[in-house]
Amino acid sequence: MQQGVNPAAPFARPGEELVRAEGLTKSFGSTRAVRRASFSIARGEIHALCGHNGAGKSTVVKMLSGQETPDSGAIRIGGEVLDLRSRQVAQGNGIALVDQELSVVPSLTVAENLMLGDVRTRWITRRRAAGKRFRTLLDSVGLGHVDLDRPLSDLSIGERQLIEIARALGQDARLVILDEPTATLSDVESDYVYAAVRTVVTTGCAILFVSHRLGEVLDLCDNVTVMRDGEVVATTPVADLTIDSLIVQMLGELPHRPDKRTKDDTGDGAEALAVSGLSVPGRVDDFGIVLRAGQVCAVAGQLGSGASDVLRAIAGLVPSATAGITVDGVAVGPGRPRAAIRAGIAFVSNDRKSEGLFLDKPTSWNLLATRLPHVTRLGVVNRRVWSATLARLVELCGLEAARADHAVRSLSGGNQQKVFVGRGLGRDDVRVLLLDDPTRGVDIGGRAAIHALLRAAADRGVAVLFTSTDLEELLDLADVVVTMHKGVAVQRHEGTTAGAVLVREMTHGAAS
Numbered sequence: 327m328q329q330g331v332n333p334a335a336p337f338a339r340p341g342e343e344l345v346r347a348e349g350l351t352k353s354f355g356s357t358r359a360v361r362r363a364s365f366s367i368a369r370g371e372i373h374a375l376c377g378h379n380g381a382g383k384s385t386v387v388k389m390l391s392g393q394e395t396p397d398s399g400a401i402r403i404g405g406e407v408l409d410l411r412s413r414q415v416a417q418g419n420g421i422a423l424v425d426q427e428l429s430v431v432p433s434l435t436v437a438e439n440l441m442l443g444d445v446r447t448r449w450i451t452r453r454r455a456a457g458k459r460f461r462t463l464l465d466s467v468g469l470g471h472v473d474l475d476r477p478l479s480d481l482s483i484g485e486r487q488l489i490e491i492a493r494a495l496g497q498d499a500r501l502v503i504l505d506e507p508t509a510t511l512s513d514v515e516s517d518y519v520y521a522a523v524r525t526v527v528t529t530g531c532a533i534l535f536v537s538h539r540l541g542e543v544l545d546l547c548d549n550v551t552v553m554r555d556g557e558v559v560a561t562t563p564v565a566d567l568t569i570d571s572l573i574v575q576m577l578g579e580l581p582h583r584p585d586k587r588t589k590d591d592t593g594d595g596a597e598a599l600a601v602s603g604l605s606v607p608g609r610v611d612d613f614g615i616v617l618r619a620g621q622v623c624a625v626a627g628q629l630g631s632g633a634s635d636v637l638r639a640i641a642g643l644v645p646s647a648t649a650g651i652t653v654d655g656v657a658v659g660p661g662r663p664r665a666a667i668r669a670g671i672a673f674v675s676n677d678r679k680s681e682g683l684f685l686d687k688p689t690s691w692n693l694l695a696t697r698l699p700h701v702t703r704l705g706v707v708n709r710r711v712w713s714a715t716l717a718r719l720v721e722l723c724g725l726e727a728a729r730a731d732h733a734v735r736s737l738s739g740g741n742q743q744k745v746f747v748g749r750g751l752g753r754d755d756v757r758v759l760l761l762d763d764p765t766r767g768v769d770i771g772g773r774a775a776i777h778a779l780l781r782a783a784a785d786r787g788v789a790v791l792f793t794s795t796d797l798e799e800l801l802d803l804a805d806v807v808v809t810m811h812k813g814v815a816v817q818r819h820e821g822t823t824a825g826a827v828l829v830r831e832m833t834h835g836a837a838s
């Protein structure tokens with residue numbers, strides 16, 4: 327169903343208009359990233375910006391935050407048309423951006439990070455006076471327990487994200503843009519973000535909340551602007567939306583959900599992976615799992631639960647790990663990534679930028695980088711095999727063939743993730759596929775495509791083991807869920823399990 331443009335939708339929380347985007351348009355070369363996008367945000371409003379991967383959300387955010395100049399259209403703040411030429415100019419006009427890429431500095435302390443970009447606090451001399459204000463800021467994002475003199479490197483990624491939000495809040499912003507603020511956070515940490523957002527808007531500040539997590543959008547936000555293929559489809563009060571109607575606005579239809587297998591379907595596959603006594607000092611204690619060929623299993627735990635460490639250890643990437651690991655009954659020594667690959671273990675990390683993709687190389691190059699022996703003969707690329715393999719991988723990943731020659735950097739974040747995951751899926755010799763949070767930052771359509779890819783891999787007899795903190799994903803995709811809490815496995819669930827049970831185990835461990 328095609329939704330009409332609805333620029334005049336009523337706000338659920340009436341307030342004076344603060345920001346208005348009027349007909350924003352932006353192209354990159356031949357790609358029209360955003361076309362005539364219009365919407366407005368009121369003071370004290372939490373306004374969501376949603377859309378599929380590549381819909382144009384980040385480009386709108388970049389225009390609002392002064393990182394890109396619109397080709398045409400205008401941005402009004404408090405009724406005045408502003409020329410936001412740079413991030414500093416946008417900041418000076420009260421627009422603060424908390425980016426997906428953290429800009430906090432791990433080698434500095436918490437206080438020093440809060441001072442960065444804070445024009446009111448003179449380094450050192452005002453440190454004492456600023457301390458009180460910083461404590462209030464930390465309290466507002468749920469980090470009241472954190473010492474201002476602690477190095478940031480001591481904090482988890484989730485806590486660093488909250489510091490980044492606190493810093494934006496400290497800049498007296500009128501509009502704070504949060505670009506996927508909870509994509510890397512555990513549920514508990516996400517709750518702090520929601521609480522911080524709710525507190526901030528009571529001061530009259532507005533929030534633009536970019537997110538692929540539709541549940542949180544409906545729970546937290548007042549209005550939702552949906553973009554599709556560069557255009558604004560509608561701005562709708564959340565009270566008038568359901569998850570399904572929001573998905574239809576985003577995609578034009580409901581995505582197909584792959585059938586989840588039942589215990590009986592997968593119970594007779596041969597044992598593909600057996601792990602026993604897996605320990606990583608200080609992080610994981612005595613983890614074990616047996617997976618059959620064709621099973622899709624989730625290790626479900628919050629950030630810091632040890633779930634990621636389990637996958638990395640099985641992939642041979644943790645030198646300090648001890649474990650008994652077999653693939654198809656053959657022992658694989660821990661801490662040896664090459665041995666793991668030879669045994670048929672493939673690993674897709676949760677950090678596509680630092681641990682996987684070559685951003686300035688073409689998509690084709692990235693997809694085929696791990697398959698050079700297959701597409702070359704005596705060091706020379708076999709063009710026919712290269713093209714055929716590429717076509718298969720592009721289709722497998724659900725990417726546009728025409729974009730295969732473009733640098734990965736120019737793809738949207740979600741499409742980059744599809745390249746990253748698809749590359750891991752393309753090997754024929756894979757017996758065990760390990761994926762650390764494979765759909766992070768991926769929209770609902772891309773998520774369904776990745777789930778379908780994983781299910782197809784399982785149907786070919788691959789044992790799939792993934793981590794996730796997302797309840798919907800756990801319930802949709804996994805045949806088996808092993809919950810983890812504080813480094814130990816809590817429970818193994820097969821078949822249908824109540825979501826509430828999984829959440830309780832992930833947040834509190836075993837019931838006493």
Ligand SMILES: Nc1ncnc2c1ncn2[C@@H]1O[C@H](COP(=O)(O)OP(=O)(O)OP(=O)(O)O)[C@@H](O)[C@H]1O
Pocket residue numbers: 354355357358359360377378379380381382383384385386736737738739740741767769
């Ligand atoms: N610097 C750039 N050069 C070329 N194309 C770009 C550039 N930035 C964005 N694009 C293209 O513009 C379109 C919109 O991208 P954008 O990143 O705004 O989407 P998005 O909705 O934020 O996606 P995601 O949810 O995946 O982050 C995409 O087709 C993208 O490939």
